[in-house]
Amino acid sequence: MIRKNPIKKGLKEGKSYIGTFAKMTDPSVVELFSLIGFDFFVIDNEHSHMSKETMDHLLRTADISGIVPIVRIRQNNRSMILQSLDGGSLGIMVPETSSRRDVEEMIYNSYYSPIGGRGFSPSHRAAGYGFMDGKEYAGLANEHVMTIAYCETAEALNNLDDMLGVPGLDVMWIGPMDLSQALGVIGDSRHPKVQEAVAHIIERCKAAGVAAGTIAANGEEAKKLLDMGVQFIGLSSDQAMIAYAGKAFMKELKD
Template identity: 30%
Template sequence: MQQAARQERNRIHTAIAARGMAFGTWVQMAAPEVAELAAASGLDFVIVDMEHGTLGIGEAAGLIRAVQAGGAAPLVRVPDHDPTGLLKVLDAGAVGVLVPGVETAAQAEAIVAATRFAPEGSRGACPATRATWHGLVDWPDHLAWARENIVTILIVESLEGVRNFEAILQVPGITAIGIGMFDLAQSMGHGGDVAHPAVQAELARLAGLVRGAGIEVFSATFDSAPDRVAAATRHWQGLGCRIFAASADRMMLATGFRAIVAATAEASGT
């Protein structure tokens, strides 16, 4: 008889336990084949980006399926703090969310509550969603799995968020904090220059506060060149980061196509 449906442990947790870091990427295009390919490449997680990608919940659900088919953990960056949006992506099978624009402890508390079932939170409960394999996983088993495996990553990316940073870190249930470095550099008056010394110093300070609070640091680079990805990985490892995303579907394609154009131009002498 075929084995009953079951839920796997979040690969972010298993990767950190096995080698001290979990690696992933972003997908913004409504292309399940790309999401599946990214997951099957050996990455631990793939982030479906509903904030900057042109994706609705139906398209996001298809990408979540594709990531699962490829063997990675599907996360979703939602566009805002709406608890209904958080509910929908988790019910669709995401094993975690990234929530942008967090500026206060009250916002953080509401977000965490929306990703946890009672009594820890206020997430709406339904025993027959895609997250329970449409009801094939018994509800008590799903509750226990969700408590151990759903990750909640908050993105702080404004001066207001920085001002309230230490209060945000006191909120129970946060898995990781990411610092939106481009937005932060913009709000600090440096025109998005993430390499500016003042921005780099602030990023290091905030990462230290996150680790000091016993929360994971999430970071990302949108470079696609392997040497730059390696350098960024080493840099953030040194700041205590253990959840790291590199590049994105659009950026990898743009990098690849630019390289082809440059190579053909050189070969043809044009």
């Protein structure tokens, strides 16, 4: 039976959720995410190097642990979306979406008919390897799969309202580091230009009824984003948390 995704419904109700990014390949990381209390995690297939088999192992661990799994793919690619969702991801995150057409393409490839045209097979993992009724599975998949587009380019900023108007979009993710490059201040995500763009995106998301999402480096930053109206926050990553804790331990020793 396909897992239900409480986050998709909760976002529409105005609720907020905190997750993180998985860049490491060990399934125990997913178990730790769940024990820590994260609502979701994102398998990072854009800025890390995971095989499809590894992705499936992390998705299986998510099912056992109860945490909501999302997959960030490398590009707006039909087969990448298909394999992620067929493997059991409850959401798809697509970087570098910069136009209404990009978002429409993502939506079309993420949902079955009548919403979209995702390639249909009732025999993959998410459908219980054929043990589910195919029609029932398609309906549940459309009900629970989350779609997450990106606003991280100058073109996306110009096309933001058109992108937000695409039916079926759940979250508009703000990429502050890529925005810093697009705005001519690469590497400085706290530059006023970037911060103004972030605030603008959040306000346009509110007006469109689409949840805003972005990354936070720490808890304090996450609180500020929540106060601004961001509903879907990726708090750091497995690698960054290890580095943070390790540096803190070494500082304690040296002090």
